[in-house]
Amino acid sequence: MSPAERPGKPRLSLSRRLFLGAIVWSLIVVVGGVIAMTAAYRTQTVRILQQELDSTLVTLPRALEILPDGRVVDIEERLPSDSRFTLPLSGRYWAMIAIQDDRSFGADIRSQSVWDGPLPLPQDLASRALDAPGQTQYGNTRGPNDEELRVAVRSITVPNREHPILLMAAADRDVTDEGANQLRLILLTAMATLAGGTLLALWIGLRMALRPFDRVQNHIAEIREGQRARLDGDYPIEVQPLTDELNKLLDSNRKIVERSQTHVGNLAHALKTPLAVLRNEATGDTSLDDVVRRQTESMRANVDHYLKRAQAAARSEALGVRTEIAPVAAGLARLLNRLFEARGIEVTVEIAADRYVRIEQQDLEEMLGNLMENACKWAHSRVEVSCKRGQNGLMHIHIDDDGKGLAPEAREAAVKRGVRLDETAPGTGLGLSIVADISEMNGGNLELAESPLGGLRATITLRGR
Amino acid sequence: MKRIIFSICLGVIALSPTALAQGQWSNSFTADDARNARERGEILPLKDILRPIESRYGGEMRRFVGLFDRNGRKVYVIDWTTRQGELVQFTINAQNGQIISVS
Numbered sequence: 001m002s003p004a005e006r007p008g009k010p011r012l013s014l015s016r017r018l019f020l021g022a023i024v025w026s027l028i029v030v031v032g033g034v035i036a037m038t039a040a041y042r043t044q045t046v047r048i049l050q051q052e053l054d055s056t057l058v059t060l061p062r063a064l065e066i067l068p069d070g071r072v073v074d075i076e077e078r079l080p081s082d083s084r085f086t087l088p089l090s091g092r093y094w095a096m097i098a099i100q101d102d103r104s105f106g107a108d109i110r111s112q113s114v115w116d117g118p119l120p121l122p123q124d125l126a127s128r129a130l131d132a133p134g135q136t137q138y139g140n141t142r143g144p145n146d147e148e149l150r151v152a153v154r155s156i157t158v159p160n161r162e163h164p165i166l167l168m169a170a171a172d173r174d175v176t177d178e179g180a181n182q183l184r185l186i187l188l189t190a191m192a193t194l195a196g197g198t199l200l201a202l203w204i205g206l207r208m209a210l211r212p213f214d215r216v217q218n219h220i221a222e223i224r225e226g227q228r229a230r231l232d233g234d235y236p237i238e239v240q241p242l243t244d245e246l247n248k249l250l251d252s253n254r255k256i257v258e259r260s261q262t263h264v265g266n267l268a269h270a271l272k273t274p275l276a277v278l279r280n281e282a283t284g285d286t287s288l289d290d291v292v293r294r295q296t297e298s299m300r301a302n303v304d305h306y307l308k309r310a311q312a313a314a315r316s317e318a319l320g321v322r323t324e325i326a327p328v329a330a331g332l333a334r335l336l337n338r339l340f341e342a343r344g345i346e347v348t349v350e351i352a353a354d355r356y357v358r359i360e361q362q363d364l365e366e367m368l369g370n371l372m373e374n375a376c377k378w379a380h381s382r383v384e385v386s387c388k389r390g391q392n393g394l395m396h397i398h399i400d401d402d403g404k405g406l407a408p409e410a411r412e413a414a415v416k417r418g419v420r421l422d423e424t425a426p427g428t429g430l431g432l433s434i435v436a437d438i439s440e441m442n443g444g445n446l447e448l449a450e451s452p453l454g455g456l457r458a459t460i461t462l463r464g465r
Numbered sequence: 466m467k468r469i470i471f472s473i474c475l476g477v478i479a480l481s482p483t484a485l486a487q488g489q490w491s492n493s494f495t496a497d498d499a500r501n502a503r504e505r506g507e508i509l510p511l512k513d514i515l516r517p518i519e520s521r522y523g524g525e526m527r528r529f530v531g532l533f534d535r536n537g538r539k540v541y542v543i544d545w546t547t548r549q550g551e552l553v554q555f556t557i558n559a560q561n562g563q564i565i566s567v568s
Contacts, residue, residue: 088496088511088529115511116499145512 015206022202026195033191038184045176046150050138053152056080056094056169057136061156064096070161072098074109088115089145091172095119099155099163103130117144120151120170129153129166140173147172212239216246223250225358227322268307275300305434312363312438323361325397326351329385332365332372336383340376347372351387357395357462359442367438367446370431371399371458378403382453394444395464403455411448411456435460493531494539508532508539508559515543517562518555523548532559540565 012020063078074096079085084092090113097119098106103126110119125139133155143149149170157164212235222228230250231243275296282292326349333347340347357364368385375383379401388396406414414432435458436446444462451457494502502508515526522545530542539559546552556565 086529087526089515089526110496112496115496116503116508117510117512144510145515 015210019199019203019206022199026199030188030191030195034184034187037187038180041183042176042180045179046173049150049171049173049176050136050152053138053150053169053171054136057152057154057167060094060096060167060169064158064165066158066160068160070158072096072158072161072165080111085111085113087113089113089117089143091143091145091147091149091174093120093143093149093168093170095121095166095168097121097126097166097168099126099130099166101163103127105166114144119168120144120149121153121166121168122151125151125153126166129155130164133157133164141170143170143172147174148177149173209238212236216243220246225322264307264310268303271303272300275303308366308434309437309441312360312366312441321360322356322358323364324353325355325357325364325387325395326353328361328364329368329372329397332369333385336372336376343376345376345379345381345383347376347383347385349385351385351397355387355389355395355464357397357464359438359444359462363438363442367435367460368397368399370435371460374431375399375401375403375456375458379455384453389464390461393464395462397460397462399458399460400451400453401455402451402453405450405455406448414448493533499532502532502539502559509562511541514541514557514559514562518543518545518557518564522553524550527552530554 059078059080063074063076065073065075067073080094082092084090085094093111093114095108095110095114097108100106105119105121105126108119114120120141120143122139122141125137125141128139129135129137136152136154139151139153141149141151150173151168151170154167155164156167215233216231216235216239219228219231219233223231230247232247233243235243278292279296279300282289282296329349329351333349336347337345372383372385380403382402384398384400386398386400388398390396432446439446439460439462442462444460447459447461449457449459499508499511503510519525524546526543527546528544530544532539532541534540541555541557541559543555543557544552545555554568556568557563558565
């Protein structure tokens, strides 16, 4: 089933598939990469923050003096000396909290930085620390300045004291979070730029890679239109095998056409000789001679007609043929001017140079010759050949005479095969139908109309270029 | 100075405030005093006092001088570095966050 027969299912081009795949992959890599790297960075920065909190937790108990009765006193000089712990709402906090029977917080010593705010220690985190004495537990909470805090808590037990003491240190994580967000933005920008650049390069590469195919397509179209005989452009090495094969195909096509033309020629000779022999033998004046003469004449005319048709058909199939109109018409005009000089008929050709039609020269000569000769036979004194460009690249060649012209019904009958328009004019009556046949086989047609000169206008329409 | 964490039954020994000699000011209050005053509603939380200053002047707190009693009124004295890099000292009414003086 050809793609044209599958409605509603457009075939995705190779390049588009490749490009879409690249886009999807880039998205996965960019998004996944940014998420993974940002997460890794965040984990790492939080870990560094936690190490700082740990070191604070380690220094806190050094400031505790344990009295024999279990009471605890802190020694100011040994408390963490970081100035951030004294500046209120600085984002760095510590506290040592006495725990009561029901696990609620009792008295505490806290860094001055907490100032008048509540202790930044969620109850559930405290419980977790109490459940695992000596182990540091981490969590997040909102601080006294409404900032996001990372909190570390450890529960320690003191001799002669029934309940443990909670050590707490907290640090503002806005800075590290901000860093992670900035990193994410930088990564996203960098990777998106990289991916975008790669995709752009890929797209340009694809366009460049496919351009030779467009060129080949254009050249093939030119071959079809007869402006070019072979694919002889400068193609990249990847496309060369294709063009080589196409050239071979064109060559073999030409050979086939030539062969069939040869066959047709051979057939013509094979038939013409016996006919000529028959014709020459029938020189008597019996009725049989008469019959043979008439019939061989008619056979010869028929053979001629069909052979010309066959030759034209074989030629019209050939690719890349084109013929310039002006030289052909001018050559014929010179010949006819000499032939009809005695009758005072003048043939003029008004066709610009560089006008081509898609037809073999032989066939164009055949057609123009027929029509111009007919025009000369019927003309009073003038025959004019002209050419006009039509729509869709068609070319109209007019042959006008100033003779008597034809009635409309006679014009229609004239192009039918074998109709003699005037028994007195020499010829077999096959001229016009041959012209009609040849033009049809070359994708054109023949029309008869009234001429501006007063006589008949014959118009051959052919594909130009 | 020494602060003490008591056993649960004993509670806390009150801590003597750090006496900061501030020429014109009376003694400054400690963090605990500030917390008690805030809990009693006598003063606004410090963060609510700092936020408008931050949005108006930009920059950050350079030095926290302290919370003082001045003629029976609690005031915060804060050294600040503004957005333009000016060093200024704010005296702020701790009760309503009004800036009393900028110097």
